[in-house]
Amino acid sequence: MIKRSITRSPSRAGQAGMSLLEIIIVIVLIGAVLTLVGSRVLGGADRGKANLAKSQIQTLAGKIENFQLDTGKLPSKLDDLVTQPGDSSGWLGPYAKPAELNDPWGHAIEYRAPGDGQPFDLISLGKDGKPGGSSYDADIKYQ
16 A cells, blocks of 8 residues: 655645735835825926926917007907907917917916017916915916
């Protein structure tokens, strides 16, 4: 008769798993990393929108100047860049698309003619859409 030796696998009693405290620490660390990465990504989006608003205002100012060259006067409102006003001979527009009259946050760009010390002012009210503010909520003005 053939004898078989039975080998037993080592007992799991000597192997320890992760304790509840260790699992909680790992979860907290993962949460901290995700928070840091998320704030960087979202902060980058706001910075990008602020830069886009600056260049959008510069571009819009050029379109206002083109309107003025063609008609001999400044537009009375920004919508005059999109649809021909009744009192504008020489209008060769549209000079802008309706979406270009809003900043990257979706707020209407403010236009004033005459401006404060210049022929006109263009102002994006920033992320919060309110006058003043700081950081990404600060007003962005044409200069």
